[in-house]
Amino acid sequence: MSVKAKIGFEEVLSRFVRVLKSNGLKYTNQREVILRAIVESEGHFIPEELKAVIMRNYEGLNIGTATVYRTLALLEEAGIVTSVSFGASGKKYEFGLKEHHDHMICDSCGAMIEFVDKEIEKRQKEIAAAKGFKIVSHAMQIRGLCKACQKAKS
Template sequence: MKNFETMSYDELLKEFKGILKANALKFTKQREAILSTLYNNPKHFTSECLYLLVKQKHPELNIGIATVYRTLSLLEENGLVSSISLGAQGKKFEIANKPHHDHLICSECGKIVEFENEQIERLQQQIAEENGFILTDHLMQLYGICSECQKKRTKGD
């Protein structure tokens, strides 16, 4: 897969158009609005949350929530966005124009910190090989209490 790390918006858009063409899909205003909103807000979005933001930034499109779901699936299938499942807190999406990273999540406030660790990646590769697997992907989420929520706790009680 391509590495989107250093991609400008124009390059990303070109990539997206290429994917659409290759699959006989159409380039629409809605799809672009969603892609650009994701690109310009490098946060982790809920589908709902992204829907509201796109609606706000592009009111003339009168975008529907179904289109947001459909487009997110499309983008994820093609590696342009990635998602993490936070169980009770829902599924969050982010644009995949950053280097690979994993997530450290606060169970109290939902804050997400990104990190990367080469050493763990190597160990994962090794584990897969030992078990006869070809590693294609991985998911690593660390859960804990962030420093702010730790402070709140001691105050609160």
């Protein structure tokens, strides 16, 4: 399942530039390349995977792992990127301005399966309304083992 982005790249970029400014940071070509790779990414990635994609697509561009990590942290703070942890110490990121969806997360390999269920979405709203709770956002995670990891463990 591939989830669509809610806003275009130019809009994301101007938001990013504002975030950089408010943090006293400069807008650089490297940071734009990182942002573009994130917006164009299909699913969920660890920082090293993102870096590998950038190295493949932009030959000769030198981006350090530290820059990738720092930029991701910045983008997460700005809500442009979201992260989900898996296993003991892993963390996967994804572009945060996609249509809403929930995740099933494999605690063994970090696989993330996206899904949207109208019934679940509707019930969450009803439950919140019944408690007089105003929802701002929600992130539903079902944790466990993916098919491949179940097979490997049996």
